[in-house]
Amino acid sequence: xxxxxxxxxxxxxxxxxxxxxxxxxxxxxxxxxxxxxxxxxxxxxxxxxxxxxxxxxxxxxxxxxxxxxxxxxxxxxxxxxxxxxxxxxxxxxxxxxxxxxxxxxxxxxxxxxxxxxxxxxxxxxxxxxxxxxxxxxxxxxxxxxxxxxxxxxxxxxxxxxxxxxxxxxxxxxxxxxxxxxxxxxxxxxxxxxxxxxxxxxxxxxxxxxxxxxxxxxxxxxxxxxxxxxxxxxxxxxxxxxxxxxxxxxxxxxxxxxxxxxxxxx
Amino acid sequence: xxxxxxxxxxxxxxxxxxxxxxxxxxxxxxxxxxxxxxxxxxxxxxxxxxxxxxxxxxxxxxxxxxxxxxxxxxxxxxxxxxxxxxxxxxxxxxxxxxxxxxxxxxxxxxxxxxxxxxxxxxxxxxxxxxxxxxxxxxxxxxxxxxxxxxxxxxxxxxxxxxxxxxxxxxxxxxxxxxxxxxxxxxxxxxxxxxxxxxxxxxxxxxxxxxxxxxxxxxxxxxxxxxxxxxxxxxxxxxxxxxxxxxxxxxxxxxxxxxxxxxxxxxxxxxxxxxxxxxxxxxxxxxxxxxxxx
Numbered sequence: 209x210x211x212x213x214x215x216x217x218x219x220x221x222x223x224x225x226x227x228x229x230x231x232x233x234x235x236x237x238x239x240x241x242x243x244x245x246x247x248x249x250x251x252x253x254x255x256x257x258x259x260x261x262x263x264x265x266x267x268x269x270x271x272x273x274x275x276x277x278x279x280x281x282x283x284x285x286x287x288x289x290x291x292x293x294x295x296x297x298x299x300x301x302x303x304x305x306x307x308x309x310x311x312x313x314x315x316x317x318x319x320x321x322x323x324x325x326x327x328x329x330x331x332x333x334x335x336x337x338x339x340x341x342x343x344x345x346x347x348x349x350x351x352x353x354x355x356x357x358x359x360x361x362x363x364x365x366x367x368x369x370x371x372x373x374x375x376x377x378x379x380x381x382x383x384x385x386x387x388x389x390x391x392x393x394x395x396x397x398x399x400x401x402x403x404x405x406x407x408x409x410x411x412x413x414x415x416x417x418x419x420x421x422x423x424x425x426x427x428x429x430x431x432x433x434x435x436x437x438x439x440x441x442x443x444x445x446x447x448x449x450x451x452x453x454x455x456x457x458x459x460x461x462x463x464x465x466x467x468x469x470x471x472x473x
Numbered sequence: 474x475x476x477x478x479x480x481x482x483x484x485x486x487x488x489x490x491x492x493x494x495x496x497x498x499x500x501x502x503x504x505x506x507x508x509x510x511x512x513x514x515x516x517x518x519x520x521x522x523x524x525x526x527x528x529x530x531x532x533x534x535x536x537x538x539x540x541x542x543x544x545x546x547x548x549x550x551x552x553x554x555x556x557x558x559x560x561x562x563x564x565x566x567x568x569x570x571x572x573x574x575x576x577x578x579x580x581x582x583x584x585x586x587x588x589x590x591x592x593x594x595x596x597x598x599x600x601x602x603x604x605x606x607x608x609x610x611x612x613x614x615x616x617x618x619x620x621x622x623x624x625x626x627x628x629x630x631x632x633x634x635x636x637x638x639x640x641x642x643x644x645x646x647x648x649x650x651x652x653x654x655x656x657x658x659x660x661x662x663x664x665x666x667x668x669x670x671x672x673x674x675x676x677x678x679x680x681x682x683x684x685x686x687x688x689x690x691x692x693x694x695x696x697x698x699x700x701x702x703x704x705x706x707x708x709x710x711x712x713x714x715x716x717x718x719x720x721x722x723x724x725x726x727x728x729x730x731x732x733x734x735x736x737x738x739x740x741x742x743x744x745x746x747x748x749x750x751x752x753x754x755x756x757x758x759x760x761x762x763x764x765x766x
Contacts, residue, residue: 264640290642302640304633306749307626314623315630319642321623325651328622329615335622342623382642 216275217242217418218263218294218386223272225258225442232258234442235272240386245412245419247433249426249453251462255442256422257299260390263420264296265289277385291319295384297375299391299422305364309355309374312363313346316381346381352414353377369400373407380415387411389421393428401425405432430454438462478602482670484710485605486663489612491690491702493659496616498688499696499749500625501652502632503559504567506684507574508660513679514550514577515543515661517587520596520668536599540608540665547661548654550577555653559646574684582676592675593668600669608666612659617699619655628652632697693738695745700752705745 218240225233233255240246248256261267263274265286273282281289290296295316304312321342323334350356353373358366366374372392379387389408393401405428412419423429429436430450438446438453440462446453453459494508522539530538558569587593619625627648630638639645668674690709694701712734716727723730738746 266636285644286639287642287644290640296640298637298640302634302637304630304637306633307629311626315626315638315643316641318623318627318630323623325619325624328624329618331618331622339622378641 215242216240217277218420219275220259220263221273221275223259223262223269223274225255225262225267226270232442233262233269233439236439236442236444237272238437238444238447240418240420242385242418243412243416245409245432245434246421247429247436248420248422248439249424249429249436250439254439254462256439257390258442259439260296260388260422263289263388264294287319290382290384293383293385294388295379295382295386296388297372297379297390297392299394301371301375303363303371303375303378306362308360309350309363309366310343310346310359312374312378313349313381314342316378317342317345320383349377349381368395369403372396372400372404376407376411380411384417386418386420387415389419389423391422391424393423393425401428404428408432479670480711480714482600482602482605484707485602485609486667486670487687487690487706487710488609488703489663489666490660490687491694491706492612492616492699493656493663494687495691495694495697495699495702496619496628496652496659497656499691499698499702500616500620500632501628501649503649503653504563505570505653505656506567506681506688507554507570507572507577508656508687509679509681509683510554510570510574510577511547511550511657511660512664512667512683512687513581513676514657515547515664516668516674516679517581517593517664518546518661519543519665520593520674521587522665523597523599523669524593524595532597532599533604535597536604536665536669539669540662543661543665544658545661547664548658550661551654551657552650555650555657559649559653571681571684575681578676578679581679588674590676592673594673596668596672596674598669598672600666605666605670608662612662613699613703615655615659620699624648624651689735692745693735695747695749697749698745698747698751701745701747704747704752 216239220236220238222235222237223233224231224235236259248259250256258267262269265284268283273280276292276294281292304315321338323338327335347356347359350359355370355374355377363371363374393404396404408419409432433450435448436450436453437444438459445458445462446456490508490512497503497505519539519542522542523535528535554570554573558566558573561569581587582590627643630643631645631648635645686709690705691702693708694705713727713731716730717724
């Protein structure tokens with residue numbers, strides 16, 4: 209196995225998820241360096257999104273532990289895991305559709321806001337200072353993503369590609385150390401996918417964070433990821449650089465089925 | 474004339490109830506059917522405060538103190554009911570809150586100290602239209618200001634997408650409970666004002682039907698719109714009374730006409746009169762000018 213470039217920021221230690229008798233993910237272990245760009249691939253139903261849901265706290269692993277920078281985050285609520293530095297996007301975009309683009313970003317900064325409920329209602333000096341800060345930071349981020357002209361638009365009125373971008377921007381507004389992208393290229397045309405490839409790489413470099421992505425689009429994964437974990441039926445079947453993965457017989461088997469000669473062997 | 478002032482005062486009380494329920498149902502998106510319960514808690518707490526304590530202070534001070542007491546009592550009731558119920562969603566939450574609302578009413582019914590089923594009598598008439606509308610202003614400004622800040626946005630985000638909100642670092646359970654507690658608190662204040670307007674309280678006056686009527690006010694005005702709730706509360710308080718004045722036949726059929734009007738309105742505007750939007754008088758006038766030009 210190829211080693212991580214630096215000490216791991218995120219580590220899963222043999223996490224298992226059972227739903228009744230079904231083992232969705234079985235003893236999955238992985239490591240993510242603090243500036244890595246790693247992919248998780250696998251056929252439909254392999255358990256990729258379940259892995260994401262365990263890391264982000266939507267599910268609690270039946271067994272195993274998850275460490276974020278040496279802290280065990282197992283069993284924490286999703287909100288607190290996000291506050292600790294893991295942000296995510298969703299397979300089917302989950303923006304706050306009826307809120308403005310600006311409000312979407314501002315909401316992600318909510319937990320950093322340093323005024324109480326009463327300050328909110330009485331609109332104290334602190335409230336105005338903090339609102340100003342949050343707004344400016346949100347606009348900065350929107351500028352980076354080229355959405356500053358649309359800050360008053362409702363999120364649902366943006367074109368698909370921009371909704372994807374806004375969702376990534378919103379995840380980054382929580383100031384994460386690790387960004388999880390769940391099928392970011394789903395529903396995109398080749399041109400948009402290409403732009404996205406650039407964007408992912410650029411986000412990693414610009415924000416100096418680790419990126420973990422689930423993707424079906426092989427071209428994107430092979431192009432952008434430094435290391436790839438392949439899962440099938442909840443099991444980790446391969447791990448390595450894009451080249452190794454492409455030539456790994458187990459991977460080919462998982463995706464294309466067994467060839468006759470191998471079946472006989 | 475007295476009758477119209479009374480009607481205006483009653484409208485004010487229902488505005489407080491509708492706006493506070495809107496915070497829970499329309500703005501936070503948690504379907505609650507127990508609002509009459511919090512209203513009852515507030516009404517009885519406020520009435521007990523003035524009648525039993527009988528503090529030697531001027532009437533209006535007594536009223537304000539009892540409003541404060543009922544806000545706290547109803548908030549606590551909201552907290553006790555909200556914490557277990559808010560783990561449920563949608564229809565289940567509605568049924569659970571409905572159940573708790575009825576439980577509150579039945580507990581009151583069996584409390585001899587507040588009159589039990591015979592009702593609570595001898596409450597001084599301390600509330601007048603001025604005090605009611607002072608509390609209307611407090612409620613509306615409180616909720617409107619809340620929504621302009623980060624805590625209010627967090628409450629709205631739960632309505633929009635709870636899973637996404639949680640993933641954005643918003644501890645949704647806290648904000649759901651917060652909306653529930655504040656909403657219950659203001660319903661309690663409305664209860665005290667109601668008690669000191671009517672001078673009499675009976676547990677039968679706080680049945681589940683009232684939760685539905687308050688909910689109707691909110692939906693009629695538009696879920697999520699504060700101005701909508703205000704208009705909805707006024708319409709549903711005044712309309713049944715207004716129909717009395719259209720002669721014998723109309724008066725007899727007034728509940729039918731009232732229902733038909735509601736059905737027509739919901740058909741014409743399913744999102745309520747204002748939808749999720751706020752009515753802004755300045756914008757409205759500017760729009761008028763443009764059209765005239």
